[in-house]
Amino acid sequence: MLYRKVPKTGDELSILGFGYMRLPQKKRGGIDEERAIRQLRYAIDNGVNYVDTAPAYHLGKSEKVLARALADGYRDKVRIATKLPPWSVRSKPDMDYILDSQLSTLGTSHIDYYLLHGLGNLSWEKVKNLGVREFLDKAKNDGRIINAGFSFHGDIATFKAIVDSYDWDFCQIQFNYLDEHEQAGIEGLAYAAGKGIAIMIMEPIRGGSLAGLLPDEIKKIWDDAPVKRSPAEWALRWVWNHPDVTVVLSGMNDERHIDENLRVAGEALPNSLSLPELAIIARVRDTYQRLMKVGCTGCGYCMPCPAGVDIPGCFSLYNAHHLFPHDRSAKFQYIGRHGGLLSDISYAGLCRQCGRCEKICPQHLPIPERLNEVSKEMEGGMNLIVPVLKTGLWCMDKIGQIGRIFSSYKIPR
Numbered sequence: 001m002l003y004r005k006v007p008k009t010g011d012e013l014s015i016l017g018f019g020y021m022r023l024p025q026k027k028r029g030g031i032d033e034e035r036a037i038r039q040l041r042y043a044i045d046n047g048v049n050y051v052d053t054a055p056a057y058h059l060g061k062s063e064k065v066l067a068r069a070l071a072d073g074y075r076d077k078v079r080i081a082t083k084l085p086p087w088s089v090r091s092k093p094d095m096d097y098i099l100d101s102q103l104s105t106l107g108t109s110h111i112d113y114y115l116l117h118g119l120g121n122l123s124w125e126k127v128k129n130l131g132v133r134e135f136l137d138k139a140k141n142d143g144r145i146i147n148a149g150f151s152f153h154g155d156i157a158t159f160k161a162i163v164d165s166y167d168w169d170f171c172q173i174q175f176n177y178l179d180e181h182e183q184a185g186i187e188g189l190a191y192a193a194g195k196g197i198a199i200m201i202m203e204p205i206r207g208g209s210l211a212g213l214l215p216d217e218i219k220k221i222w223d224d225a226p227v228k229r230s231p232a233e234w235a236l237r238w239v240w241n242h243p244d245v246t247v248v249l250s251g252m253n254d255e256r257h258i259d260e261n262l263r264v265a266g267e268a269l270p271n272s273l274s275l276p277e278l279a280i281i282a283r284v285r286d287t288y289q290r291l292m293k294v295g296c297t298g299c300g301y302c303m304p305c306p307a308g309v310d311i312p313g314c315f316s317l318y319n320a321h322h323l324f325p326h327d328r329s330a331k332f333q334y335i336g337r338h339g340g341l342l343s344d345i346s347y348a349g350l351c352r353q354c355g356r357c358e359k360i361c362p363q364h365l366p367i368p369e370r371l372n373e374v375s376k377e378m379e380g381g382m383n384l385i386v387p388v389l390k391t392g393l394w395c396m397d398k399i400g401q402i403g404r405i406f407s408s409y410k411i412p413r
């Protein structure tokens, strides 16, 4: 395992961080806790010393499973990163309440790396006006948190404004070879690094979409490369090639992927990719940009939709439908998953065009418009039953929405 230093403190962090947001699932649903605990401990035994969770992950269960995983002496071997959810905060005392609750849930005296979760312009203005900077100062002074940071989904101007607004120790940004110039991007990376801020990377494989099943054109480029690597390895090496990157988070839940990531994290030095290797990655990026219909990363920030649309799910299968034109299964999967045959109805045609989702989409996608395209292309006769399905789903979703927002920490009002 390679390690990189946090500029302001000298803390040495493994370049591979364990993202605890996509935990393994049991066949009948629910987190496979034993496996999730075993996987994290294995990674820690092999050098990982940074694990990232949040109250929103797995509806609050991620922090609880993490607490169990870090029993038996594992807590002392790892830095915990978790997050304050701005959407749950209405006052400064709420911040203290949530942090104290997290310390209790995690069974620890302090959070090593504490982030404001998913900041954009509106959420930053909100928490700033509620006194979040004073809260962070106090929490650092009394030892409840060691390092203060923020994760980010917004534009570069907002990113720079946030960087300049507080003495941050670290930040967390989305960065991969497809998103080099999206959100904070390479410009934000350099800007934050110039201020001595450690940079943690999320979505290095774009929610897995840069690995797994690949379009034929992309597969051919990788297959023709003189060096044989998996698409995931290429993607990770591209991120680690940047010297300003400190930790790359991977939401690992498969033992083979954990082993592969551990191996690569032992080799991927900064500036270690050659110019021909970088040119291969650039060709892949250009090809993806040409083939992709909707640039959804599957982050899920737009969910839940009050009308019940599985927004990332619909986009994912719509993209797959276009990226794999020889494979007709995406359309069948779409009807099965979103038409109500295999799970709850959640198809694009349910969209009521309320616009709520596009206000919070970090990719700034015109979601209702694109869902309209998805509906036309993927749904056919399904729209006949929309009025009936809408009513039932709206009621169910209202319950789901409340659960999503307040399931982790119910703040006394």
Ligand code: SF4
Residues within 6 Å of the ligand: 305, 306, 307, 308, 309, 311, 350, 351, 352, 353, 354, 355, 356, 357, 358, 367, 368, 371
């Ligand atoms: S615009 Fe459509 S998809 Fe977006 S939240 Fe509203 S109903 Fe859901």
Ligand code: SF4
Residues within 6 Å of the ligand: 295, 296, 297, 298, 299, 300, 301, 302, 303, 311, 312, 315, 360, 361, 362, 363, 364, 365, 367
């Ligand atoms: S539509 Fe936007 S917010 Fe929703 S999952 Fe995709 S990228 Fe994320």
